Amino acid sequence: MKTTLRKNSKAIIILVVIAAFLFVAARGMSGKDVIITVLRGFSIGSVTFLVAAGFSLIFGLLDVLNLSQGTLYMIGAYVGWTVYVRPDTFVDVLTPILLILAGFSLSSLWERFAKRIQLGAKPQKIAAWVMILVGFGLLALILTRYPIASWDLNNYSQSPITYSYMADQGMPIIPAEAVFQKISPFVAVIGILVTSSLSAFSIALLNSGTATTETANWRKYFVPGVLVLVGVLALVFNARITSWMYGMNSNWLFVIAILVSVISGVGLGALMETTLIRPLYSRPIYQLMLTLGLGTIGVQIVQAVWGRPEFVLPKPALFTGTGGVCPATNLADLFENHCSTILLLGGRVRVYDEIFIPIVGIIVLIVVWILLKRSRIGMIIRAGVQDRQMVEALGINVRRVFTLVFALGVGLAAFGGALAAPSSGLTPMMGEKLLLSALIALAIGGLTSFPGAALGSLLVGLIQQFMIKYGQIGIPLPFTDAVFKPSPPLVPASTVLLMVIVLLILPGGLLGTKE
């Protein structure tokens, strides 16, 4: 008993301090305010955690500060919105993306060809660059002719805001189908495959000096084959899939939207790591600038495609029930009527925002925790965070694990974005604020500690929400009649203050390890 106490003394002190803090913070409030504030804190904390956990996994193993994590969170939200509100656009985009991926995923085949070609260094380089330009040029030409149903930012009645609003009202607008006019479907499919293959081949030609030899097997052709097949099927059955998705139960559509945005995040992460981050491992400053730059570019692209104004991702039917027994006061009513709100201690609590999001956050926490603690990959990650060279010296391909972790980290951020969108709404700026919160949370919890990311995020969420609440009800100052109302700018400032205090006492963060 005594030894366990001593061993965990730090954890116990931290818990006691947090509990005392919460107790004091809650004293000035009514029970219903406390409940709502705490739940909102958990909600914001969960979303922050998804971004922070990804950031900390990536930083821990790869030593990369991925400052584009906030932007990727935002992109996750916009991808989710598109699948959910405009499935027609999603289905249209699916085919070209899958075909391009197929062209590129034949890279090992291309590398083999590239090795056979012996032109001498200089002509080979020139040939490669010419082919890259031709390949990407033609690809761009085809893509601009490829029909994709979209929205019109300049026309309010066809803007994302209107589509969202109408879908939220339960009367989704079903836009006209995009049809092949400027290019025939056959030419488009073959063209995309050929041009993306050509580009991949010429990139392989550029790198053929450094590429590693890998033995070929059937799997190398299986993946591109499946991609082509699914891409073509999506094209042939485009109209049917679209109308099926529009007619689908909104809960399932929401699940699909989340899945697609996670998959996009994972894919984007893998792509970023293998193409942009990898060549810069020996130059951390460039890497930092790269992730920062990518983040900014991402924001610009999203602004150009989805527009600057804020809009919402409507909640699925499971969370929108009203009237009758809603707000529910017991679980039976809640489940039967899918109430959007419930009454807890007299306070109205939004089910999606304040119950569902925290539950999902906790589930992700547990799943990633188990992955880290129980799987071989998790073991390699934990070991690699400490000593990459030793892990490699054991015969483990750490590079591949790097890609995986980067993909996973970005996937978590994208998941966070899609999950938060129905509650927070979508703006191109939504990532910036969250990245800042996530960084503060990590500094508080410990940069490379996974439980630290969770604890830090939760604290940041709680502090923010308590400050917001006190901004509404005011804090009576002792010995005077004055009431102090923290103004909105004090909300982020309060988290920074907490960070400073923690770092002064524990420079490694609450759960960080000492270096």
Place this chain on the structure above:
Amino acid sequence: MSNILEVKNIHSFINQYHILQNVDFVVPQGSITALLGRNGAGKTTTLKSILGLASVRQGSVIFNGREVQGMPPYEIAALGIGFVPEHRAIFRDLSVEENLKIAERSKGDLDRKREFIFNLFPDLKKFLNLRGTELSGGQQQMLAIARALVADNSLLLIDEPSEGLAPVIIEHMINVIRQLSERITVVLVEQNFLVASKLAEYFVIIEEGKSVEAGLMKDLEADKAMIHRYLGAA
């Protein structure tokens, strides 16, 4: 007798520093070969060069008849080289069991080797669930060697196993390495000349990044002048 490892005139770099400037030696199959030399001579860098952890810009490294220079470290290691690094590099966040498990190259490696490993190091069996770094220094060294034995390796690179250990433990270590050398070839970096001379059949002396002498250990033991010149007082 054939050579399991041939290091041919290598020049190695760590970052931009040119650290090895012509290291050249061979390791006969089944032997224990000691790399000797003063602090900072380049012994550790030589081991890292064999594994591809330091970048070899000139010369070649041939393991089991195969050129490995230029291959990524994980591929070189997977050919059958076990590494026991300086300062042990036990994984802090992994239990003793996991520290062994992570070295598996195919499923079930650890289960196949369990008995063999725990016969050599009965201590480890008692502490399987402890964190790697909760072990004593001697136990950590045992764990580091055990970790290199989990996969089927035909060559062990061991860097200063006696560093910071009590004499009794060093004695145990010597016994273990001697036992191991019956089935595995060993390259041993050792500051403690007594330990090296008890174990090794061959020696290589490295001085300022160059291999300067090599031969039979028993000849070196007889040559007090050479010991004095390269290794200081013996």
